[in-house]
Amino acid sequence: MLTAQKRQALIESRQALRLTRTELATLVGVSFEHIKSLEYGRVNPSIPLMYKLCKELNSTPEELFKDIVCV
Incomplete structure (x- = not known):
């Protein structure tokens, strides 16, 4: 699962x-519930x-998604 830090980055990016x-x-072609999850x-x-x-x-x-991406 995404870390709290990455979840916050996702939320802040959306809100920005x-x-x-x-x-x-x-x-991105998913449901509201999926974004919420x-x-x-x-x-x-x-x-x-992730790319979308x-x-x-x-x-x-x-x-x-630094914590789940192999760089």
């Missing part, structure tokens, strides 16, 4: 762009979802 969970979910640390993103999230949040996998 003034996106709701629903808006982000629509942009990611932010609460209940699930990890798949590799394709990074694209929409103007970030990189290394920045958002």
Whole structure:
């Protein structure tokens, strides 16, 4: 699961762009519940979802998901 620090980075990145969970979910093609589960640390993103999230949040996998990405 994502660490508390990475969950917070995901939340802060979304909020910095003034996106709701629903808006982000629509942009990356998942449900609101899935975004909520990611932010609460209940699930990890798949590799394709990780890249979609990074694209929409103007970030990189290394920045958002450093603890689960092999660099």
